[in-house]
Amino acid sequence: QVQLQESGPGLVKPSQTLSLTCTVSGGSISSGSYYWSWIRQPAGKGLEWIGHIYTSGSNDYNPSLKSRVTISVDTSENQFSLRLSSVTAADTAVYYCAREVWSGYYPHYHYNGMDVWGQGTTVTVSS
Amino acid sequence: EIVLTQSPGTLSLSPGERVTLSCRASQSVSSSYLAWYQQKPGQAPRLLIYGASNRATGIPDRFSGSGSGTDFTLTISRLEPEDFAVYYCQQYGSSLFTFGPGTKVDIK
Numbered sequence: 001q002v003q004l005q006e007s008g009p010g011l012v013k014p015s016q017t018l019s020l021t022c023t024v025s026g027g028s029i030s031s032g033s034y035y036w037s038w039i040r041q042p043a044g045k046g047l048e049w050i051g052h053i054y055t056s057g058s059n060d061y062n063p064s065l066k067s068r069v070t071i072s073v074d075t076s077e078n079q080f081s082l083r084l085s086s087v088t089a090a091d092t093a094v095y096y097c098a099r100e101v102w103s104g105y106y107p108h109y110h111y112n113g114m115d116v117w118g119q120g121t122t123v124t125v126s127s
Numbered sequence: 128e129i130v131l132t133q134s135p136g137t138l139s140l141s142p143g144e145r146v147t148l149s150c151r152a153s154q155s156v157s158s159s160y161l162a163w164y165q166q167k168p169g170q171a172p173r174l175l176i177y178g179a180s181n182r183a184t185g186i187p188d189r190f191s192g193s194g195s196g197t198d199f200t201l202t203i204s205r206l207e208p209e210d211f212a213v214y215y216c217q218q219y220g221s222s223l224f225t226f227g228p229g230t231k232v233d234i235k
Binding site for chain 2: 037046047048049052060062063096098101109110111112113114115117118119120
């Protein structure tokens, strides 16, 4: 059974770069038709998608964060990572990694949901 | 960007009741790209429904999804104590995921 685990600093200073890693266990990050996503949730608020990556390196980002976000993948370590630059207090949130399941063939793809999530890690931006 | 609106914001109900949650999109969404999640306090979201009407693995059949175009619905046929939670709809379009603001189902 595939499991995801986020890791990284819980406290980041304003203007610095937030860096998180999601480690995939119980399966290969390269197997299957999966994208790997980052989502965040400020305390008491809703979910915001940050971006995702395929193991080929192809990625998409939320336009609202695109200028500050980089998502990368390391297939040898079975991990994918998030970097968010120039952080402010507004970036304080619980950060989740998740697996997206896709099926079908071009151009008829089907999205089968984000079926596996990490437990989330709290990141606070404060001096 | 497609904006999702969920209503109502909060529902206060009793175990055993039937629940209908609404998710409305600002423009048409492909049913293939609409999902529903349940989130309990301190936990990650859990996938309930994908493709607007397909139950995810292990999801009880009291949960069902329907809809098309701009209007989608999640129905819980009979509320169990473990169903009190926040429910989010999610869509994918133009290489972007968006979530609705959520509907909280709490105990009356």
